[in-house]
Amino acid sequence: MSRSGLENAMKALRAEAGLTQADLAARVGVTRKTINTVENGVFTPSALLALKIARALGQPVEQVFWLSDEA
Amino acid sequence: MDQLEALNARMRVCLLCQAAGFFAWQAGGGVAASEQMPASLSATGLIVSLLGFGLWLVTISLYFMDARRAYKSVGYDVINDEWARDVRRRAAEAAFWVITLCTVLAMTLSNFGVEGALLLKILTGLSVSSFFVATVVYDRRGEGEEDAA
Numbered sequence: 393m394s395r396s397g398l399e400n401a402m403k404a405l406r407a408e409a410g411l412t413q414a415d416l417a418a419r420v421g422v423t424r425k426t427i428n429t430v431e432n433g434v435f436t437p438s439a440l441l442a443l444k445i446a447r448a449l450g451q452p453v454e455q456v457f458w459l460s461d462e463a
Numbered sequence: 464m465d466q467l468e469a470l471n472a473r474m475r476v477c478l479l480c481q482a483a484g485f486f487a488w489q490a491g492g493g494v495a496a497s498e499q500m501p502a503s504l505s506a507t508g509l510i511v512s513l514l515g516f517g518l519w520l521v522t523i524s525l526y527f528m529d530a531r532r533a534y535k536s537v538g539y540d541v542i543n544d545e546w547a548r549d550v551r552r553r554a555a556e557a558a559f560w561v562i563t564l565c566t567v568l569a570m571t572l573s574n575f576g577v578e579g580a581l582l583l584k585i586l587t588g589l590s591v592s593s594f595f596v597a598t599v600v601y602d603r604r605g606e607g608e609e610d611a612a
Contacts, residue, residue, distance in 0.1 A: 428605060438545060
């Protein structure tokens, strides 16, 4: 469980889309480090960044991010 | 590791050197100028201060050269993304506590007759350096190879 209370399926969805962290970072317009930290629950993204990530993965945001207590 | 991450790693080394250099510059200068310190420490303080200033000057120049390279390669919005801003915010927060603690310490020690200028130099050096160190510590939390869990 993430310390922030926010879970994500970025890794699986990214693999499904055939994207590396660097590819996704380029699509979103951030560094790979940002994608890495969000993916691993180190950093909680803003709503704007979460929406951009979801869009880059071609998924609705709730399929990519959800609250821990909803799992 | 791509070019941006290599630059980022080098900038972190530069930040640590800046922290060490700035602290040595200020603390060494404070010791050299202090009337409370033994005269034998004056020359050592001056040498430490000059070396610290040199290290700080070189590494701050290298830091901005690398920052310019990173800016030119991917643009400002990418190098100043959410994670980068979060690292700076957390580092500033950590440095704030160090500054508060140093101020309390300075006020306390000055009551025991320790020279104000010496305290100011040492504790200001420590406070500023703490921001650089905290930036490196927080930024390192973002390290991780592709797909690391």
